Every structure is written in structure tokens, then in C-alpha cells.
Amino acid sequence: MRALYFALPFMLFAPALHAEEIALNSRVSAVTLYPQGATVTRQVPFSIPAGQHDLILADLPQNTPLAAIRVAVTGAQMGGVTTRNDYVPPRDASELPALIAARAEVERLEEALRKARADVEDIALEAEAARARIAFLAEIGQGDGVAALGVDALRELSTMIGSETLAARRAATDATRRAETAERGLKDRIEALEDAQRALAALVPEDKARAMLAVAVASDQPATGTLSVTYTINDAGWQPLYDLHLARDTGELRLERGAFVQQYTGENWRDVALTLSTLRPSAQSEPGQIWPWIPRIEDPDDIRPKSRQLERADGALMQMAEPVMEAAAPARIEADAQFDGLSVTYTYPEPISVSTGADRVRLSLGTLATTADVVAQAVPMVDQTAFVMARLTNDTGELILPTSEARFYLDGRYVGQRWIDLVPAGGKVDWSFGAIEGLRLTRLVRDRNEGDRGIISKSNEMTETVEISVENLTDAAWPLRVLDRVPQSDQEYLEITWSAKPQPSERDVEGQRGILAWEFALPPGQTQDIILTHALKWPAGQVLR
CATH class of the missing domain: 2.70.40 (Deoxyuridine 5'-Triphosphate Nucleotidohydrolase; Chain A)
Structure with a gap:
């Protein structure tokens, strides 16, 4: 039907x-x-x-x-x-058999622990009784009537005290050893009980x-x-995770995909058919709205002494505008995560169980493979070493999802964990796989002078010369990509000229004005120098900021 x-x-x-x-x-x-x-x-x-x-x-x-x-x-x-x-x-x-069994195991171990503690106390009483016998025998030997005894009676008393004292000492020693052994056994029983209690708590009974x-x-x-x-x-969700394995010699990159699954629904999920989706129903589901922009011009003298009424009006407008701005910002971020409406769905092949508020289940989602260009990227202005960079195009046919659970491995060695952004199919990305301690970077202002710190400055002119050096102390050749910058002007009367030796391979890297890049191979034991000079001129009477 x-x-x-x-x-x-x-x-x-x-x-x-x-x-x-x-x-x-x-x-x-x-x-x-x-x-x-x-x-x-x-x-x-x-x-x-x-x-x-x-x-x-x-x-x-x-x-x-x-x-x-x-x-x-x-x-x-x-x-x-x-x-x-x-x-x-x-x-x-009705409770699950596993929960009933776990509770019974906790009760059994609690009873066994109580009995073991009672046994330890009994052994301690044996040792205490033996020590009391020793003390009593010592008092007999010091009694007032001992001196009046004959030789034979004194000998018999002495033999009795000695043998009984020896037996009592042996009994005390034996009881002490057994008590110590029992105490060590108590530790094992306590640990077993704690493990059973944790196992019981992990079953998360549904009592709401x-x-x-x-x-x-x-x-x-x-x-x-x-x-x-x-x-x-x-009250549920999943977080993607990636283990990224880069082979430096071949550039092969393996992305082992996974997911962390959690839920706080108040009931345990047992053996459910699980599908993971990259869709975000809780995010913005319709395009934003813009309002007409109607500029106005006014006489400066009219707007300088702003009246209280205008201040109140401006404040009201700001209060009206603030919620719109705050709501729109996260919505745009969420929309970017879907990337033109494309989504990926993962259907897990086996039933999954997730306890409410307790479990963080990790699932494997298979492996993606691609190839990257491996270079050493150096930014001498801010770093002292170069870093291994994998430059690639996402040709896997799938989205690489944004997550903080991305772990990076170079030639099988773990190098760190950090956030990665969304990489759509066909998108390009540069990922770092750790520092190269043998590629040392220096960036110095040539002819450094005290006071002006290498900057030659006149009233309307400033020049600076920077010497950049990259030294390869490793035993292998590295393809290098060195980044630095020169100043740029947005004002007609602020003139900026610059020169570089050697000339950069790329200017305005990724659309960023004034960012320069040099690309070259650096053999082991070799050093590459770069000289960067710039000059700024502006009209007299003006101040450079």
C-alpha cells in the first residue's frame, strides 16, 4: 500500500x-x-x-x-x-543484557573486595596476637619469683620462654608477610573494580x-x-578528519579519510544504518538580501556639530544594522562550505552504535590518492627555516572538507596537526608538511647603522637595501620558492622604485601587490643570495606614514 x-x-x-x-x-x-x-x-x-x-x-x-x-x-x-x-x-x-551483566560484575567485585579487606584485617590480628605473646613471655622472664627458682626449674623456664618466643616471632613474621601479600592483592582488586565501574558507566543507561x-x-x-x-x-553531528601522507621523493599524496561521530539525543543508537552527508540544513538556505544605497552630500559645517537627535538616530541605525551584519557573516561562511551546492554522501557499510553524550566514534571513509609538486618554501622576513610544501590540484573528484582534525605525515613521520580549508574538486591548495631545519634563512639590512637601522632617510626620501640568504645544509638538492615583498603606492605623489638581483620569477603572487617570488634549485652545501632595494620619494612638507 x-x-x-x-x-x-x-x-x-x-x-x-x-x-x-x-x-x-x-x-x-x-x-x-x-x-x-x-x-x-x-x-x-x-x-x-x-x-x-x-x-x-x-x-x-x-x-x-x-x-x-x-x-x-x-x-x-x-x-x-x-x-x-x-x-x-x-x-x-527493559535493560540490555550487557548493562545487566556489567552491573552484576560491579557488585561481584565489590563483594570480593570487601571479603579481601576482611581477610587482611584477620591476618593483621594474628600478627598482633603473636606480638602480644612475645611481650608476655618477656615479662615472665623478668618476674620477682624467677630469682628464687632452682637451677633445673630456671632451665626449664628459660627453655620454654625461648621456644615460645621463637614460635611467636615466626607467627608474627608469617602473618606480616601474608598481610603484605594480601595488601598487594587488594590493589589488583581495586583496579579491577574501577575498570568494571568504567565499563558500566560507558553503557550509558537511558533513564531520561x-x-x-x-x-x-x-x-x-x-x-x-x-x-x-x-x-x-x-543534537548530533560529525566532523571530518584526514591523515595526509606525503612521499617527498615521488610527490604521491595519500589522504586517509575519516569521521568523528557524536550525538546528545538522550538515547543510545544501537546498530543503526549510518549515512554521513556534507549538506548543512542548519545553515543559510536562501540568498541574502541587499537594500538600496542612497548617498547624500551635505555642507561640512552642517554635519560637524552633530545634534543629539542625529546621534540618537545614528545609534538607532547602528543597532538596527548590527544584527544583520552579525547574522550574515556566519551564513556566508556556511554557504562556502557547500561550494556551489555540491555535496558528498558517505554510506557506512556496517551498522554503527553511538551512546548519547559519551561516545566519540571514529569511522574510516576510505582513501584518496593524488600527486603534488613538492617544494621548499622560504619566507625569510618571518621564518628562520624553509618548510616542505605540497602544491596540488584536487583531482580526486571529491570535496576535501574543512576540519581542524587534519594530521600531516612526511615520509611516514608525523609533523603536526592543524586546520585545513575546503578544497573543491578542481581547486588548488598548498599544504605544509613541516620545517626543513637544514635550509637556513637570513634577512639582513645591508650596512646596518645604529639609529636608522639601515634605512637611509632624508626629509622626503627613504631607501633600503635588504640582503636575503638561503643556505642548504642538507645532503639533498631542494627546489626553493622564496617569498618577500616591496612597498607599493596608491598615491600619485608617493613614488616608489625597486630592484632585485636576481629578478623574481613571479610578481604580485596570488594577486597580492608587492609580493615577490623566486624559484630555483639549491644543491646541497650551496647558498643563494638575493639583493632587494627600494626607494620612496614624496613632496617636501609631507610626512611618510
């Missing part, structure tokens, strides 16, 4: 007098997870006799968005839908209040079917 879909707001539903309520137990069967939020599906089989009935689900999380629920029924006709998140009837809160859903169904004959409930929540 064709499924019927309804989206009804919260309402009171009066069932027919002859309707029978049939309680069903549901669980999450499938989840489509977004970077923020998720679409949850619960599919519940049912069997009903002929007539009208209410299918009752009393095990929905209390924070379920009831007004947004979609319901479908196959195998019977569907009527009204009733939702409620207060005054929900009791539900069958629930919401209820009632669906009216009817059939003129006994029927079996499926009740499907779908809704979208915010």
Missing part, C-alpha cells in the same frame, strides 16, 4: 470508542548525519486485528521536535497523529523522560505493516 506522509502540529486527539491501543517499542534504525544535525528514522513493525487502533510509541527522546515529525504507515490506512512530551505513560524500560507519539490506523482485516517515523534534530 502506498505510504502516507503527514506533518501535523501538536494537537489533542480523541480516539474512537472502539479503538484499541497497541504499545510498540521503537529504536533508531537509520540516521543521516550532517556536520550539525541529523535526520533520524525509526521503523517499527506492527500487527493489528481488523478494526481501528492506535499505535503508541512512548519511547521517543523528550527533546524530539514533535511538530516536525513525519509519519508513514504501510500495511494499513493511517489517520490522525497525536504527540505529547508531558504526562507520558510508563514505558517498558520520554515523549509519546500515537498514530491512528485502520484495516478491514488483520494486517501487518511498518510504522516509519522521521524527524530532524540538532
